């Protein structure tokens with residue numbers, strides 16, 4: 126059965142409304158307090174402070190209601206106050222907020238592992254470990270791959286984003302702002318990380334190159350520069366997130382994963398952003414039937430509570446000695462309860478179908494817009510993970526200025542839009558999967574008007 130909007134119920138009025146200029150007085154006061162105490166290195170895209178959020182609406186402390194097309198970076202797929210998640214969190218917290226799974230364990234951790242082993246691709250024997258953040262999951266996936274293979278080298282890709290810790294900064298492709306800035310760098314970075322060319326259909330020199338050929342290009346470089354038998358892991362986002370919502374050409378991921386298997390290389394799919402119904406499947410690798418050896422998850426996993434996970438082949442994960450994996454907070458009981466509730470909501474409302482429905486509504490409109498506006502170079506994505514890449518009209522020259530102007534114009538009208546991309550020229554859409562059709566369409570209308578007015 127396909128979920129329709131009327132099956133979803135909302136606590137807040139699902140309507141965009143801006144009361145005069147913003148940031149309003151209360152947000153302005155908070156911005157002043159913040160400047161005195163919060164480090165400048167943490168910045169916010171939207172200068173208002175949140176008081177409430179539900180469905181597709183984020184309401185600020187001055188009573189402005191914004192349409193949320195970002196989900197706090199792909200996190201609140203079930204909404205920011207899904208009743209099932211809220212109830213599960215309240216109940217879990219009323220019993221115990223923490224004991225540490227490594228000290229006195231509890232059922233929620235096991236139940237989440239059972240769900241992840243069931244939902245991730247492949248019917249092989251699997252094991253799961255829980256952590257707190259996406260970066261921590263990535264770090265641990267690489268730890269496991271290195272120990273299990275006895276090899277050091279890790280292959281990542283152009284435009285990759287894997288986090289902000291030392292190893293994940295090294296895996297991440299983009300220098301500014303993640304690895305360095307005008308006042309200096311965050312290095313030295315972790316060694317034995319090698320970067321290979323991605324399949325980026327819009328920006329290929331040879332637009333005819335197939336996914337299999339793009340994989341061959343990377344594989345040849347790996348063989349020449351590292352040696353396949355030296356590589357512990359290949360880590361890749363099946364649809365790249367921060368790097369620009371890049372969907373590799375069909376065949377790229379299957380060819381890469383098949384070669385990894387042949388060479389005994391652990392194929393890690395970083396699904397931190399693309400997982401949990403975001404692309405219309407539980408995981409983005411499902412679109413091409415790829416079965417990763419290890420999959421990293423976070424963001425959408427727990428309805429907004431901090432939780433991350435790695436799920437992978439039992440022989441790999443069980444290669445690690447007892448005590449070799451863990452962490453004080455990993456698999457926090459309240460976060461586990463939230464994850465179980467969020468997964469329940471995804472299944473109950475068939476949010477994979479909702480994501481495909483969002484794609485149907487949004488992709489059509491974006492393609493129409495692209496036919497009218499020559500500054501739209503590319504429209505791409507899957508499910509509710511969609512993007513437009515903006516260029517100087519008549520070329521492929523990235524247009525970051527226009528991208529910024531469009532996001533700012535949308536915000537002025539009460540629509541939260543995120544940008545991304547190696548060149549800062551991609552507008553990405555990540556609405557909560559529970560957003561109503563009406564709100565989504567209103568948000569897309571605002572986006573279309575902002576692009577037309579600024580292009």
Ligand SMILES: *Cc1c(COP(=O)(O)O)cnc(C)c1O
Pocket residue numbers: 257258259260261263286287288289362366367395396397398399423424
């Ligand atoms: C956000 C993200 C991460 C890092 O997750 P954090 O929870 O911010 O540490 C890693 N990989 C991908 C693909 C991401 O989108």
